[in-house]
Amino acid sequence: MNLQLQRLYDIARKDERRIIGLMSGTSLDGLDVALCRISGSGPATQVSVERFMTLPYNDSLKDDIRTVFAKLEIEFEQLCLLNPYIGRIHGQMVLDCLRIWDIDPGEIDIVASHGQTVYHAPKIQHKRDKFPNATLQIGDGDHVAAITGIITLSDFRQKHVAHGGEGAPLAVYGDYFMFSKKGENRLLLNMGGIANFTYLPADGDASNVFTTDTGPGNTLLDAYARKLLNKAYDENGMLASLGQVNADLLLALKTNSFFDAPFPKTTGPEVFNIRYVEYAQARSNSTDLSAADLMATLVQFSADTIVDAIRRVIRKSEMYRIYMSGGGMHNPVLTQAIRTQLPECTFSQTDELGISGDAKEAVLFAVLANETLAGGATSFGERQGVPSVTMGKVSFPQ
Incomplete structure (x- = not known):
């Protein structure tokens, strides 16, 4: 077995995982970083937030994102460049937090990265019959993993869309469990x-x-x-x-x-x-x-x-x-x-x-990552828009 797959397997079997949840919303104010200890899964999920910090985006990064944010027409090269660039910035922000907290990256099991939403297009909004719901978050997980050296789960919203949801809001899962x-x-x-x-x-x-x-x-x-x-x-x-x-x-x-x-x-x-x-x-x-x-x-x-x-x-x-x-x-x-x-x-x-209102969205993605690793047994029924799925794509550091 590939050693990185073995590492993921071992993490999934642990009684407790240390997961960093990352969230940057449409306000573009910065990156929320929540270090969580999580045990159990589904309704038995137990979460404690060890550390939380918001690292602000500088004006230059905000301006860069706004060139593609929620716009019908953009410079495609800019979007292509921002995808890895933001992933690397988010990865460095994780390392900055760990340094401030005096925690070695090797002590962290998983990074759960939401990425930066740049466009959201549910079918009710785009009204193009042949196309499904769609949403786009940039800040590629491979770059987060490569910078931090930590296995990263990212791009959570696509599985939700793939099973008939709109890719948001994903809070239904974490809120129910927590x-x-x-x-x-x-x-x-x-x-x-x-x-x-x-x-x-x-x-x-x-x-x-x-x-x-x-x-x-x-x-x-x-x-x-x-x-x-x-x-x-x-x-x-x-x-x-x-x-x-x-x-x-x-x-x-x-x-x-x-x-x-x-x-x-x-x-x-x-x-x-x-x-x-x-x-x-x-x-x-x-x-x-x-x-x-x-x-x-x-x-x-x-x-x-x-x-x-x-x-x-x-x-x-x-x-x-x-x-x-x-x-x-x-x-x-x-x-x-x-x-x-x-x-x-x-x-x-x-x-x-027990969860800070400022940290809640970042914690949510840590919980979603935990559910992908150790859960997946909870049924939310067969309703449109609330698929019973686990989410997140795996990026290995090497």
């Missing part, structure tokens, strides 16, 4: 660039669990923070807190077939971007809004579409606890707009469940 609790209806609300939630019913039945995107989370807020404030984001929602919601623009923003589509569904900045807002402003005669009023309206847009989606799931006769994660949980204007409309729900952060 956070389900018999007797409590839970919604795990992640507010990244795009907002999504996982529904975890109190009966614990995996065939009823699902994750869906709801629409914009921070993607429009951050885009306009860059445009209006020359900042990466509107810190603490300060600009939004000074404005008034424009009802006409809000209605125009909500006029999109995505919001009426059945669950589960996905979307991205390919749809919800500055052009989308400008078109909605033109249709609603609101092009002269102040910066504060525009930001306030965009916050309300994110909040309303999150709430509308959640209301399609919850029953008035039952209690629900919503656990928040992602960058949006730090925006008090956004979170208050959501809480106000869901007074019957109790709100917390995933920190109360």
